[in-house]
Structures are given as structure tokens and as C-alpha cells.
Amino acid sequence: MKEWGRLMAGIAAVKAAGHLVAVAVHTHHWDANWLETPEWMLELCRGLIDNGADIILGTGAPVMQPISFHRGKAIIPASATSSSTRTAPRPTMRRVSMCGGAPLYG
Structure with a gap:
């Protein structure tokens, strides 16, 4: 799993620099x-923590799920981020994923 290796290397680099490692995981389950x-999802999050992540924030599910x-x-598996749960428009942001100064994925 090439992507997992790149993610683990990025987490290790950020940890080595003395930073807090927050990982956002966008998933959908049907x-x-x-x-x-x-x-x-919990197994994935536990694995990320076992490999150095300090907090996991899941996005994608339209409801809050137990922390x-x-x-x-902390594993926060879903934060009710669906557009169907919003009552007012939110500003859009361009996501830039950086890890140790290099993009995790291009």
C-alpha cells in the first residue's frame, strides 16, 4: 500500500519536527x-494513532457520531459536514494537504 507508506512517512516527519499531527479522513459509508x-473506520483511525497521529477528524457522514x-x-469519526445539514452558507476553502513541507498527494 504505497499511499499508506507515504502517509506514515508524512506523519513521522511532522512528529519529528515536534508538531501535533491532526489527520482528517473523508469517508462515506452506505x-x-x-x-x-x-x-x-475505527480500525483505520486506531492505526493512524498507533502510527503517530494525535487526533483524527472524520468528515463525510451527515450526522455527528460518538467521539x-x-x-x-480523540477519534471524531463524523462531524455532520454534509451540505444537507447546513442552515447557512459557509465559505469555501481550498484544501492543501501538506506533510513535512511536501504534499501528501498531488
Whole structure:
């Protein structure tokens, strides 16, 4: 898994520089139960923390899901970021993913 290796190298570089590592994970799951976080998502987040991430923020699900902790670090699997949950327009932002000064993906 080339992408996983690049992500882990980026996390290690940011950690080595003494920075807090926050990872945003955008996912969609098509389970009928949006209120519970799928186990595969929690496993992914735990793996990121085991490899140096300090906090995980999930986006994509249209509802808040329970916050959990792994090794004392927060996993916020979904933050109700769907456009269908917004009541007022939000400014748009261009996402730039940097890790140790190099883009994680191009």
C-alpha cells in the first residue's frame, strides 16, 4: 500500500519536527445506520494513532457520531459536514494537504 507508506512517512516527519499531527479522513459509508461508526473506520483511525497521529477528524457522514479515544487521543469519526445539514452558507476553502513541507498527494 504505497499511499499508506507515504502517509506514515508524512506523519513521522511532522512528529519529528515536534508538531501535533491532526489527520482528517473523508469517508462515506452506505450503511443504513449513520449514527454508529463502522468498525473499519475505527480500525483505520486506531492505526493512524498507533502510527503517530494525535487526533483524527472524520468528515463525510451527515450526522455527528460518538467521539471515542484510543491511547488517550480523540477519534471524531463524523462531524455532520454534509451540505444537507447546513442552515447557512459557509465559505469555501481550498484544501492543501501538506506533510513535512511536501504534499501528501498531488
